[in-house]
Amino acid sequence: MAAETVDISHAMVMAPATAGDWLVVAPVAIPILFGALLLMVRHETRLHSGLAIGGLLMTLATNIGLLARILNEGPQVMTMGRWLPPFGISFTADALGASLALVATLVACVCAFYGLKDIGATGRRYGFYPFMLLMMAGVGGSFLTGDIFNLYVWFEVFVISSFGMLILGSTHQQLDGATKYAILNLVGTTLFLTATAFLYGIFGTLNMADIARKADAMRETGPLVTLTMLYLLAFGMKAAAFPVNFWLPASYHTPRIVTAALFGGVLTKVGVYALLRVLVMLFPDERQVLSGVIAWVAAATMILGIMGALAQSDIRRMLGFVVISGVGVMMAGLALGTEEGLTGTVLYAFHSVLAMTALYLLAGVMNEIGGSYSLHDLSGLYRKSPLIAALALLLVLAVAGLPPASGLWPKVLLVRASIDAGQPWLSFAILLTGFLTTVALGRVYILAIWRQKEAPAGEAAAAASPRIGYAALVILTVPVLLLGIYPDPFIRIAAAAATGLIDSSAYVGAVFPMGVQP
Amino acid sequence: MRTLIFRTIAPYLTSLMVLFSIFVLLRGHNDPGGGFIGGLIAASAFAIYGIACGVSPVRRALYFHPMAISGFGLLLSTLAGWLSFFFEVPFMTGLWTKVSVFGLPVDISTVLFFDIGVYLVVVGSITSIALALEEREHG
Numbered sequence: 001m002a003a004e005t006v007d008i009s010h011a012m013v014m015a016p017a018t019a020g021d022w023l024v025v026a027p028v029a030i031p032i033l034f035g036a037l038l039l040m041v042r043h044e045t046r047l048h049s050g051l052a053i054g055g056l057l058m059t060l061a062t063n064i065g066l067l068a069r070i071l072n073e074g075p076q077v078m079t080m081g082r083w084l085p086p087f088g089i090s091f092t093a094d095a096l097g098a099s100l101a102l103v104a105t106l107v108a109c110v111c112a113f114y115g116l117k118d119i120g121a122t123g124r125r126y127g128f129y130p131f132m133l134l135m136m137a138g139v140g141g142s143f144l145t146g147d148i149f150n151l152y153v154w155f156e157v158f159v160i161s162s163f164g165m166l167i168l169g170s171t172h173q174q175l176d177g178a179t180k181y182a183i184l185n186l187v188g189t190t191l192f193l194t195a196t197a198f199l200y201g202i203f204g205t206l207n208m209a210d211i212a213r214k215a216d217a218m219r220e221t222g223p224l225v226t227l228t229m230l231y232l233l234a235f236g237m238k239a240a241a242f243p244v245n246f247w248l249p250a251s252y253h254t255p256r257i258v259t260a261a262l263f264g265g266v267l268t269k270v271g272v273y274a275l276l277r278v279l280v281m282l283f284p285d286e287r288q289v290l291s292g293v294i295a296w297v298a299a300a301t302m303i304l305g306i307m308g309a310l311a312q313s314d315i316r317r318m319l320g321f322v323v324i325s326g327v328g329v330m331m332a333g334l335a336l337g338t339e340e341g342l343t344g345t346v347l348y349a350f351h352s353v354l355a356m357t358a359l360y361l362l363a364g365v366m367n368e369i370g371g372s373y374s375l376h377d378l379s380g381l382y383r384k385s386p387l388i389a390a391l392a393l394l395l396v397l398a399v400a401g402l403p404p405a406s407g408l409w410p411k412v413l414l415v416r417a418s419i420d421a422g423q424p425w426l427s428f429a430i431l432l433t434g435f436l437t438t439v440a441l442g443r444v445y446i447l448a449i450w451r452q453k454e455a456p457a458g459e460a461a462a463a464a465s466p467r468i469g470y471a472a473l474v475i476l477t478v479p480v481l482l483l484g485i486y487p488d489p490f491i492r493i494a495a496a497a498a499t500g501l502i503d504s505s506a507y508v509g510a511v512f513p514m515g516v517q518p
Numbered sequence: 519m520r521t522l523i524f525r526t527i528a529p530y531l532t533s534l535m536v537l538f539s540i541f542v543l544l545r546g547h548n549d550p551g552g553g554f555i556g557g558l559i560a561a562s563a564f565a566i567y568g569i570a571c572g573v574s575p576v577r578r579a580l581y582f583h584p585m586a587i588s589g590f591g592l593l594l595s596t597l598a599g600w601l602s603f604f605f606e607v608p609f610m611t612g613l614w615t616k617v618s619v620f621g622l623p624v625d626i627s628t629v630l631f632f633d634i635g636v637y638l639v640v641v642g643s644i645t646s647i648a649l650a651l652e653e654r655e656h657g
Contacts, residue, residue, distance in 0.1 A: 013608060016606035017602070017603075017606055018606065019603075022609070029596060029599065029600065029609065032596050033593065033596045033600070035592070036591075036593035036596060037589070037593060038589070039585055039586065039592065040586045040590055041586075042585055042586065042589070043583070078608045079608055080610045080611075081608065081609075081610045081611050082607050082608050130589070
């Protein structure tokens, strides 16, 4: 065999991959590894939570390492199988992807911890933890991949795993919610696939860095606005933006509360991330053409979303609508497309992942000590637990965008950015949404926590103090508060993410260090 | 479907198909075939056995739960990718070595283990679905 004499440097990456380079794939490969292990020991339910939490903590550690490295050295790349990009599938992590992956993994760790109590032996035997780990692999892969078809694959991975988590328990209501969720998500991913097929037809490449550097040459000939519109629709569906968001309120109140917390915190943000990546980094001129449409969609999503929340009396249903209105706020930054606006969007995404998960878990704890999710039945919780009253106050302020918690700064940035961009009506929409959110969640606070009611003195007496729920909430409230009180480092990361999106030269340069001819 | 002819022939048919599936798996590196299609063939073999002789003999014959087989396959594939870590090459790089089996040189690679992993994932998950459906029908 003459294989030893062949010069492989024309086809393969020659630089050795150090342990540091592996940080790019580790946040995806570790959860898959642990997901597979969990699948093997599916019937040993005692091992599940330990393995899952251990795996997620390892993932979290690699995420932190990856983000630190990116902030120091710029975007990181690893191309699978050593093939040179664009032929090999690249994982390209920049500040945007890595920071979102970090926040999502943090939230997943807390949810796995909360699941210690919320998910009993039956839920574990159904495979809650394997599904969760595989879903986090899909989410991490979506944030870190540098290849648009690979992004589609990771979307499928997390969507399919999320089906499994959604129907855990197989009640009638869950199957009903899951059917709607499944069908509409499949429509969304099919649209995504169709758009990607068109994109491949136009560009002949799927590597995002390659597309970014070739887009300028294609503007004259390729139907890029149509393509961008297709992506807007497909990802808008994932992100639950206005006309295509009806799947979310139909399904998010049915699963276990810890599943809803993870979904509400993480999944819509993957859609927002994909919108940012494709519309801002790959097709900025086309986004400019569509910015009016996006602005209207954003305003409609946030205002109609929060109006939906006002109409609900079940806390879980209400939170589904609050998630939607948050997506609208994030899309406002996308519509503006300025650096400040995008910084606001990224910062809002951090805040929303943490605060929405915390709110769902809060609803779970309220159900535990109050015995219901309905505002008609809950009352007087501050007597039962002053700690919950305090945490709830903080989280309500956070989501409403009031100091001292995390929602304030992203909204400040977005409002200022929309005034600077000459779109004051958009800032009005954001502020109105903040006001309506205060009303909607203030209602929860007043009714569930402050209201005194002649106690029916039934099952509520049995409620012990849910220690795990408290601990999970406290862990999540710390970063929420930190983001509000000391936002500097977070804003710096978000700004790095935004500049990386607007000026993709660092991203492209990381994938094609030698600037190979297209 | 549990006719005498079918029940008599099914074990032979199943063993033949499983053998064939392994053949397809191993030839897959350079010729048409591979883990996915091999896994489908093996899964249909178990499905045939299940239709002919009932689900519990299949479960007994497999010994491990199909989902556990699937999990092991995923683990094997991922570990085949992780092996690159120790050779300072990117994730999932194909690594080759030659071993001599009874004097014959045989190429062993991480690609092969990845493919075996895919085979096991497909066998495990499709068999699991097929057996569950079969159980529902006769349960």
